[in-house]
Amino acid sequence: MPVNEQMVQDVVKEVMAKLQLAAGASAGKGVFADMNEAIAAAKKAQKYIHRMSMDQREQIITNIRRKTKENAEILARMGVEETGMGNVPHKILKHQLVAEKTPGTEDITTTAWSGDKGLTLIEMGPFGVIGAITPCTNPSETIICNTIGMLAGGNTVVFNPHPAAIKTSQYAVNMLNEASVEAGGPDNIACTVEKPTIDSSNIMMKHKDIQLIAATGGPGVVTAVLSSGRRGIGAGAGNPPALVDETADIRKAAQDIVNGCTFDNNLPCIAEKEIVAVDSVISELMHYMVTEQGCYLASKEEQDKLTETVLTPKGLNRKCVGRDARTLLKMIGVMVPDNIRCIVFEGEMEHPLIATELMMPILGVVRAKDFEDAVEKAVWLEHGNRHSAHIHSKNIDNITRYAKAIDTAILVKNAPSYAALGFGGEGFCTFTIASRTGEGLTSASTFTKRRRCVMSESLCIR
Numbered sequence: 128m129p130v131n132e133q134m135v136q137d138v139v140k141e142v143m144a145k146l147q148l149a150a151g152a153s154a155g156k157g158v159f160a161d162m163n164e165a166i167a168a169a170k171k172a173q174k175y176i177h178r179m180s181m182d183q184r185e186q187i188i189t190n191i192r193r194k195t196k197e198n199a200e201i202l203a204r205m206g207v208e209e210t211g212m213g214n215v216p217h218k219i220l221k222h223q224l225v226a227e228k229t230p231g232t233e234d235i236t237t238t239a240w241s242g243d244k245g246l247t248l249i250e251m252g253p254f255g256v257i258g259a260i261t262p263c264t265n266p267s268e269t270i271i272c273n274t275i276g277m278l279a280g281g282n283t284v285v286f287n288p289h290p291a292a293i294k295t296s297q298y299a300v301n302m303l304n305e306a307s308v309e310a311g312g313p314d315n316i317a318c319t320v321e322k323p324t325i326d327s328s329n330i331m332m333k334h335k336d337i338q339l340i341a342a343t344g345g346p347g348v349v350t351a352v353l354s355s356g357r358r359g360i361g362a363g364a365g366n367p368p369a370l371v372d373e374t375a376d377i378r379k380a381a382q383d384i385v386n387g388c389t390f391d392n393n394l395p396c397i398a399e400k401e402i403v404a405v406d407s408v409i410s411e412l413m414h415y416m417v418t419e420q421g422c423y424l425a426s427k428e429e430q431d432k433l434t435e436t437v438l439t440p441k442g443l444n445r446k447c448v449g450r451d452a453r454t455l456l457k458m459i460g461v462m463v464p465d466n467i468r469c470i471v472f473e474g475e476m477e478h479p480l481i482a483t484e485l486m487m488p489i490l491g492v493v494r495a496k497d498f499e500d501a502v503e504k505a506v507w508l509e510h511g512n513r514h515s516a517h518i519h520s521k522n523i524d525n526i527t528r529y530a531k532a533i534d535t536a537i538l539v540k541n542a543p544s545y546a547a548l549g550f551g552g553e554g555f556c557t558f559t560i561a562s563r564t565g566e567g568l569t570s571a572s573t574f575t576k577r578r579r580c581v582m583s584e585s586l587c588i589r
């Protein structure tokens with residue numbers, strides 16, 4: 128086999144990387160003091176990635192999946208320790224899910240037309256370097272998920288992570304670059320800065336080498352990205368209602384809703400944040416939630432204390448977000464047994480603990496006089512985010528009416544919310560759900576631009 132210069136360079140690179148790793152050096156940290164440096168490094172890496180075959184990209188992704196599984200517990204522990212939010216066993220599951228079900232290069236497909244006039248292809252090409260903003264609620268999960276998809280599309284990525292999750296985010300970035308170098312890819316496929324701030328975010332959003340920004344977070348960041356003048360994918364806030372009608376299996380609905388609501392202490396944006404149930408099923412639903420599903424029924428006085436504690440004049444009390452039910456109850460002086468995992472109460476839809484996206488295992492139940500009223504209340508509670516909603520019903524007409532009225536990117540029927548992420552449900556996994564800008568559940572193809580390649584009068588061989 129003839130040896131060319133590129134092959135020699137590749138072999139030297141691989142040996143150097145192995146030597147570095149063997150010497151205990153931290154290969155490919157990807158963390159820079161300055162955002163401009165981070166973007167320059169990612170740009171250099173992207174040129175390399177773009178020259179690689181799809182098969183080589185897939186080899187890096189395979190190694191990312193392997194390392195994510197190996198590091199799932201470390202990342203889960205780091206995330207909980209650093210942010211104080213969520214719980215370790217559920218975060219381990221989230222990392223395993225990301226590793227196993229985030230689409231890779233198989234998502235990059237080609238559309239072709241061939242006929243008398245020749246052959247035309249639509250191919251998915253990379254944007255180049257993508258700027259990504261990530262939340263503190265799923266910090267490493269989002270970084271790994273975004274990188275797999277963006278890399279499959281031939282891009283590299285620069286992250287401006289949430290300042291409350293810097294260490295966890297940097298660990299994930301470091302791991303991603305190690306995975307690339309180990310698999311024969313370049314360093315700096317994912318980059319970030321030592322101290323992410325709004326300033327570093329602004330530099331990123333205005334940089335000439337950033338053609339696409341993917342923002343995952345609350346309403347503020349999505350608005351900032353959409354005002355940046357760049358193309359933006361906005362994965363914003365939700366307040367998903369779970370509707371229960373009279374045809375539902377009420378015992379199962381209670382179990383599914385509480386399982387979804389308490390997963391990672393209610394941090395996922397898709398998680399059940401409140402229930403709207405028709406009048407005839409409320410007492411049965413409450414009964415199962417309290418007697419079988421570890422729910423604590425909060426009195427009016429306890430609800431008031433909770434409201435004062437978890438909400439401040441400036442918004443959510445960050446010390447309460449992603450905490451478990453027992454901790455929240457302890458904060459208001461209520462001690463409960465170990466099996467308590469959720470706080471429930473009945474209230475009006477305007478109740479602050481119901482209308483606000485809390486990201487805590489607190490489930491207010493809103494009474495509706497009939498299905499029509501339930502749909503109206505659920506639509507109001509979703510606040511037009513068009514993000515996620517859930518329904519427990521065996522009436523197909525009701526499900527269809529609800530789906531049309533609420534018009535969300537995700538609608539889970541008769542299952543916990545996390546089925547939408549491919550956990551106990553079919554379909555792929557993502558941690559960036561772009562409801563506001565319409566891409567929906569993002570995957571590798573979302574991070575590409577469509578290009579038409581036309582060959583006229585030839586290559587049609589029919």
Ligand code: NAD
Pocket residue numbers: 260261262263264265287288289290325328343344345346347348351361362363364365395396484558559560561562
């Ligand atoms: P957050 O909005 O506080 O922060 C998210 C990211 O945006 C962080 O990196 C933060 O530093 C940055 N940011 C915030 N305001 C900014 C601004 N004006 N300019 C530039 N950057 C800015 O959110 P969080 O607490 O980390 O995450 C929870 C929120 O994110 C919830 O509202 C949740 O619903 C939402 N979320 C949505 C998705 C989705 O896929 N749609 C996924 C996870 C979380």
